[in-house]
Amino acid sequence: MTRNVTDLYRKFGDDRLPPGQRETSRFPVLSKSGTPSGDPDSWGIEVWGAVEEPLDATLPEFRELPSETQVQDFHCVTGWSKFDCEFTGVTFPTLADHVGVHDDAVHVMFHAADGYTTNLPLSDCLRDEVLLTWAYDDDPLPADHGGPLRVVTPHKYAYKGAKWVTGVEFLTDPERGYWEKRGYSNTANPWNEERYS
Numbered sequence: 001m002t003r004n005v006t007d008l009y010r011k012f013g014d015d016r017l018p019p020g021q022r023e024t025s026r027f028p029v030l031s032k033s034g035t036p037s038g039d040p041d042s043w044g045i046e047v048w049g050a051v052e053e054p055l056d057a058t059l060p061e062f063r064e065l066p067s068e069t070q071v072q073d074f075h076c077v078t079g080w081s082k083f084d085c086e087f088t089g090v091t092f093p094t095l096a097d098h099v100g101v102h103d104d105a106v107h108v109m110f111h112a113a114d115g116y117t118t119n120l121p122l123s124d125c126l127r128d129e130v131l132l133t134w135a136y137d138d139d140p141l142p143a144d145h146g147g148p149l150r151v152v153t154p155h156k157y158a159y160k161g162a163k164w165v166t167g168v169e170f171l172t173d174p175e176r177g178y179w180e181k182r183g184y185s186n187t188a189n190p191w192n193e194e195r196y197s
């Protein structure tokens, strides 16, 4: 079953296309440095910090968790949006249930294989639309787009979704990630045009 979550914008604004964005049918690639290599069978994902049961899994093990396919929109802070992207993966709430999040956790830092990090409040992660995904349009997620495993955050500009994700850290105090320390908005709501801080 595929879940279409492209009506998510109604919680944040009146228009599916956020202000200042233009729609593209292409799927451009944006990375701070090159594409790290990764083999889907040996890729590892770790979850640690303020959780009951830290996780250290291979991607094949991670894929055993309940997963789903969603159709969702993708908004890049540089001004393009791509509608109707089909991603398959584990929702963040499913992962959070699996590890058991401590009551004092308030924030999350995502870590990636290229040294990238990005942060979000826990409440912004505990949405069914936040997916840790390994497939795009029924094919393995292309390496340029973050394969073997990435995060997508359709309620935020796409820099909140770490490509090549290797770690999810639950924090008891907020911290800033790579772009959040370098001038991009910490909150990143596309419908408020929160691009820079």
Ligand SMILES: Nc1nc2c(c(=O)[nH]1)N[C@H]1C(S)=C(S)[C@@H](COP(=O)(O)O)O[C@H]1N2
Residues within 6 Å of the ligand: 027, 028, 029, 030, 031, 032, 033, 076, 077, 112, 113, 114, 116, 144, 145, 146, 158, 159, 160, 161, 162, 163, 164, 165
């Ligand atoms: N690990 C990692 N994740 C990343 C980035 C990066 O440089 N490294 N760039 C971010 C930015 S700025 C954007 S716009 C999106 C781009 O995703 P795409 O290349 O699939 O379009 O990935 C985000 N996630």
Ligand SMILES: [Mo]
Residues within 6 Å of the ligand: 030, 076, 077, 078, 158, 159
């Ligand atoms: Mo970006």
